[in-house]
Amino acid sequence: MNFLAPELDRYSEDNSAPEPAYLTELAAETRASIDMPMMLSGHVQGRFLSLMSKLLAPKLILDIGTFTGYSALCMAEGLATGGVLHTIDIKTPLAPLVDRYIRKAAFHDRIKQHLAPATEVIPRIEGTFDLVFIDADKQNYSTYFDLVIERVRSGGLIIADNVLWSGKVLDPMADQDGETRGLTGYAEKVKSDPRVESVLLALRDGLLVSRRK
Ligand SMILES: C[S@@+](CC[C@H](N)C(=O)[O-])C[C@H]1O[C@@H](n2cnc3c(N)ncnc32)[C@H](O)[C@@H]1O
Numbered sequence: 001m002n003f004l005a006p007e008l009d010r011y012s013e014d015n016s017a018p019e020p021a022y023l024t025e026l027a028a029e030t031r032a033s034i035d036m037p038m039m040l041s042g043h044v045q046g047r048f049l050s051l052m053s054k055l056l057a058p059k060l061i062l063d064i065g066t067f068t069g070y071s072a073l074c075m076a077e078g079l080a081t082g083g084v085l086h087t088i089d090i091k092t093p094l095a096p097l098v099d100r101y102i103r104k105a106a107f108h109d110r111i112k113q114h115l116a117p118a119t120e121v122i123p124r125i126e127g128t129f130d131l132v133f134i135d136a137d138k139q140n141y142s143t144y145f146d147l148v149i150e151r152v153r154s155g156g157l158i159i160a161d162n163v164l165w166s167g168k169v170l171d172p173m174a175d176q177d178g179e180t181r182g183l184t185g186y187a188e189k190v191k192s193d194p195r196v197e198s199v200l201l202a203l204r205d206g207l208l209v210s211r212r213k
Contacts, residue, residue, distance in 0.1 A: 025104075059083040062132045063075060063087040064088055138165070149195060160210075161206075162206060163207065
């Protein structure tokens with residue numbers, strides 16, 4: 001799926017930092033052999049996640065929705081010395097592929113994979129989050145926000161993906177679709193929560209970036 005015209009996609013990629021070679025390889029393998037490859041964050045969004053992570057120098061990152069590990073590997077680039085990234089998914093068959101790329105990127109001692117519903121895993125992870133990326137089942141975005149918000153440090157970020165949902169968030173019939181309702185509900189919730197200040201970036205399928213005050 002193209003969120004921008006292909007030429008603009010290419011122009012954005014050409015004028016962004018290159019992705020590490022192992023991520024190009026991971027993206028190619030995802031596109032060639034995995035269902036729904038458009039779920040992968042991709043080059044420009046990946047560089048944005050990497051940049052945010054490098055600015056925060058996080059000790060603890062939470063990645064909700066591993067898929068083939070692209071977003072996890074991008075954010076791991078910014079980890080502080082001794083920092084750890086936890087990534088959660090329910091799709092267990094993808095775990096060996098993710099593990100292969102975590103090793104290739106030499107992050108095997110810094111990325112912990114969890115294979116269970118995120119609502120079960122999040123309460124079991126100890127510590128204060130510096131950076132949270134929400135990119136799993138859309139109906140649960142608000143639940144994930146509620147589970148993490150009091151555990152995000154002041155100045156830390158919660159970034160939610162797909163908040164434009166290919167434009168379906170503007171559909172007047174959106175109330176009939178649980179995923180779209182989950183995303184519009186999330187945007188409303190974040191806007192009215194005084195604990196965060198947010199900006200919705202029309203990058204790829206939309207990123208809602210919220211900073212804990
Ligand atoms: C859009 S993909 C994640 C893409 C990845 N963050 C990236 O940028 O490459 C969403 C993933 O969330 C996972 N997922 C869906 N429901 C989940 C749940 N309840 N708990 C954990 N993961 C879930 C799916 O299996 C899928 O792999």
